[in-house]
Amino acid sequence: xxxxxxxxxxxxxxxxxxxxxxQKYFTKSAHVNFFSSTPAxxxxxxxxxxxxxxxxxxxxxxxxxxxxSFEFKKALMQEHFNENYMESSKYPKASFKGKIxxxxxxxxxxxxxxxxxxxxxxxIHGVTKEINTSGTFTVKGAKIxxxxxxxxxxxxxxxxxxGAVKDKIAKEIKVTVNSTYExxxx
Amino acid sequence: MKKxxxxxxxxxxxxxxxxxYLYSKPSEKTISAEAALSIHAKQLFSEYQQDENAANSKYxxxxxxxxxxxxxxxxxxxxxxxxxDSGDELGGVNCQVPExxxxxxxxxxxxxxxxxxCTGVLMDVVIAKCSVQKN
Numbered sequence: 001x002x003x004x005x006x007x008x009x010x011x012x013x014x015x016x017x018x019x020x021x022x023q024k025y026f027t028k029s030a031h032v033n034f035f036s037s038t039p040a041x042x043x044x045x046x047x048x049x050x051x052x053x054x055x056x057x058x059x060x061x062x063x064x065x066x067x068x069s070f071e072f073k074k075a076l077m078q079e080h081f082n083e084n085y086m087e088s089s090k091y092p093k094a095s096f097k098g099k100i101x102x103x104x105x106x107x108x109x110x111x112x113x114x115x116x117x118x119x120x121x122x123x124i125h126g127v128t129k130e131i132n133t134s135g136t137f138t139v140k141g142a143k144i145x146x147x148x149x150x151x152x153x154x155x156x157x158x159x160x161x162x163g164a165v166k167d168k169i170a171k172e173i174k175v176t177v178n179s180t181y182e183x184x185x186x
Numbered sequence: 187m188k189k190x191x192x193x194x195x196x197x198x199x200x201x202x203x204x205x206x207y208l209y210s211k212p213s214e215k216t217i218s219a220e221a222a223l224s225i226h227a228k229q230l231f232s233e234y235q236q237d238e239n240a241a242n243s244k245y246x247x248x249x250x251x252x253x254x255x256x257x258x259x260x261x262x263x264x265x266x267x268x269x270x271d272s273g274d275e276l277g278g279v280n281c282q283v284p285e286x287x288x289x290x291x292x293x294x295x296x297x298x299x300x301x302x303x304c305t306g307v308l309m310d311v312v313i314a315k316c317s318v319q320k321n
Contacts, residue, residue, distance in 0.1 A: 028280075028309065029267075048264055049280070051308045066312055068247060068305035075213045082247075092242060092306040 023056040023108065023183070025144055030179035032065060034152070036170040043077060043169065045070040052179045054144065056108040059100035061118060061146075063177070067094055085159050091126045098131075106137060113138045118148070127157040135177075144181040149174065215284045217303050217315040219249050227254030227279040231272030234307040245304040252279055252313060253299045253321065259292055268292070268300065268318065269310065280310035283318050290320050297321040 030050035036043045050065035067088035072078040082088040098120020100106070106114040114137045122131050135148030151172040154161060161169050223245070230252060234241040254270035257278050261267075266283040281300045292298065302316030 049282070049308070049312055064308050066306040066308060068303075069312060069314060071314075072213055074209070075211045076209055078213050089242075089246060092246060093308075 025054040025181035026184040027052050027179050027181050033176045035174045038168055038170050040168045045072045054181050059103040061098050063096040065094050086125055094124045096120055096122045108139055111139050124157040125159050129156055146179045148177045216317050217249055221251040221301050222248045224251040227252050227270035228273045231279055231311055234311050246306055248304055250304050251299055251301050256294050256296045277309040281313040281316045283316045
């Protein structure tokens, strides 16, 4: 009886300590949009080349993108964005490294839409800040689609906007992220 | 006196129109500027692998003519997405062609020269606003 119990406990603990198969999902074409809205003007830019890795067993999620890959409608805006505000020759990348806070509530093996909270650090213009955001994961077959919308305050990242255009650029910029992940094959 | 006023008015209006033209000029989808440098995809990728900062100071925000062999070509809503072979399994040179030409057909293995703006490296070296020529 005792031995059976010991063996039972041993087997259970063995089962628990076995590392779950690391499941990594990846995309090279995550879409990041930002939108600044003021009564004077709406400004929008798109980047379709962000890369992202999602580890569904640990909840780690990372994004990396090139600042110069953001495209604007107007040439002058793109120039000002890169040269004056983001200084993208000096800081060519923006990134985010975070962790899913409610991993236990998400079944990445089962189709459906799950809301999520993600906590992590974002680096823009060489400045790193902690952020919390919410979003959704939609699982459909072998693909996972992630979506999140949050606000970024340029001055938090040491980006100063001169007085002359202050009323044209919003204090808070709305950022929308959409990424469709596929399983990373080894 | 009236003549002077007229000249000033014309200059002012001209200035405003020119400023407005500059301000509202749309972004180019495909880069029209001449390439500053020509380089092979393998060379470009290996320079980025060795020293990203040094490569950025040479190539970032520059218009490049990149030649190489197509490893992968995809057609999506944003045009052609071509990855040039870098000789390295870890990455390639990724080129977005927003306005694909009608008169050429491309497939994996073809040798091409692509002109575009270098925006840096993630896993791939990324070239934006590209036009493509078959070699």
